[in-house]
Amino acid sequence: MGRTAGRSFDRMDVARAAWRVIVRDGLHEASVRAIAKELKATTGVVTYHFRDKEDLMLFALDRLSQGIEDAIDHQMRGAVGPDRLLRLLEATLPVGPRQAQGWRIWFVFTGYALAHPRLMEEHRRRLDRLRQRIATELSALRKVGAVAGTVKPLKEADAIVALGDGIGLSHLLRPELYPPARQREIMWTYLGPLLRRKGRDSPKSGRA
Amino acid sequence: MGRTAGRSFDRMDVARAAWRVIVRDGLHEASVRAIAKELKATTGVVTYHFRDKEDLMLFALDRLSQGIEDAIDHQMRGAVGPDRLLRLLEATLPVGPRQAQGWRIWFVFTGYALAHPRLMEEHRRRLDRLRQRIATELSALRKVGAVAGTVKPLKEADAIVALGDGIGLSHLLRPELYPPARQREIMWTYLGPLLRRKGRDSPKSGRA
DNA sequence: CAATTAATATAACATCTGTTATTTTCTTGA
DNA sequence: TCAAGAAAATAACAGATGTTATATTAATTG
Secondary structure (H helix, E strand, C coil): CCCCCCCCCCHHHHHHHHHHHHHHHCHHHCCHHHHHHHCCCCHHHHHHHCCCHHHHHHHHHHHHHHHHHHHHHHHHCCCCCHHHHHHHHHHHCCCCHHHHHHHHHHHHHHHHHCCCHHHHHHHHHHHHHHHHHHHHHHHHHHHHCCECCCCCHHHHHHHHHHHHHHHHHHHHHCHHHCCHHHHHHHHHHHHHHHECCCCCCCCCCCCC | CCCCCCCCCCHHHHHHHHHHHHHHHCHHHCCHHHHHHHCCCCHHHHHHHCCCHHHHHHHHHHHHHHHHHHHHHHHHCCCCCHHHHHHHHHHHCCCCHHHHHHHHHHHHHHHHHCCCHHHHHHHHHHHHHHHHHHHHHHHHHHHHCCECCCCCHHHHHHHHHHHHHHHHHHHHHCHHHCCHHHHHHHHHHHHHHHECCCCCCCCCCCCC
């Protein structure tokens, strides 16, 4: 085989190489040859593991999406009450290098997807899942009395998603204006009036 | 010349054709030949008016940016008090077909620009100008006592920009979830606690 | 009207793209 | 050890791309 160690490439290796190329050089430069080069391999590896380029791109996007959801699950594990919502948002906002890079890839894909129905579908699904998760949390908080009974979870979730996406987008353009602390501050300025603080106030420092 | 009427093409005609292609087919399909075809002309027109493709793209983006600013100026003309901020936001949010299309182009360019320093510069400038304008309005409102003295205009402007961009992005992905009325509702839910309403409350219906 | 220039069309270029086919190399199992 | 199959490399192709050069046409001016 081609590599020094015994293991060979799999689909995930190719997808990761594609991510790196996209982050560094943009989607325009992410040709089959460039991705193979990033892998330190040849185009044969790519064509062997994927039917065509759309297959590769859909796979790369799907795995990115799934990785983000796994990160959300991981961060929320064991948390209760309003802390659950906090951690959920921490996993999506670009407050760390990992999230920031994910955001970047996602965003580049989004711009491309606007003219490609298949990719657009994937984006909508991700948005819907996030929306539902946030709404679920709000629902639970409402039952416990942590948010007002007048709050409609799905509608409020839409607003939170929009604010989160906006913070992510702004961060991509001007990272120095939207450091992690500022991101949290903006988000909690919005969330503040929504949550009936019993005892503690909004959090000062977040988790990585 | 090529066209039925006597007038010939100029740089703006080419830019408009580029916009249409980008909106319809995406940036990947916006080749020199495709843009010329959209113009119902040949590539000669494009190469005559622009040094190279980057020249064309920078021009197209610059004119888009300027068009949005002109729209802001036009909508704000004559308005006073909090109404000025309202109209400013109305001009940027995708509450009408014109703004929505502008948003779409802008967004596609942004995804592309992330790997292109020259275009990135232009994006940052636009963000900064918008930020400054919003901050100016908040400053004026603070002097009049319409917003609390504790509000820091620039910081608050950053949050508003983020929310606005988020609404625009969300609208692109799921227009049915973010119709104009909903966009305004989200924005004013955030702005509400910021503005000391004297007399009237937040607006129910906006301007086109 | 003729000559000059501006505007557009056409043609040709080298390069890059995704894809397919073929060949080589490595791994595995009997 | 050696055949069989998997994985990777290589080669080739048709088409598209940005760019440049040239030719053609329309407008302008004297």
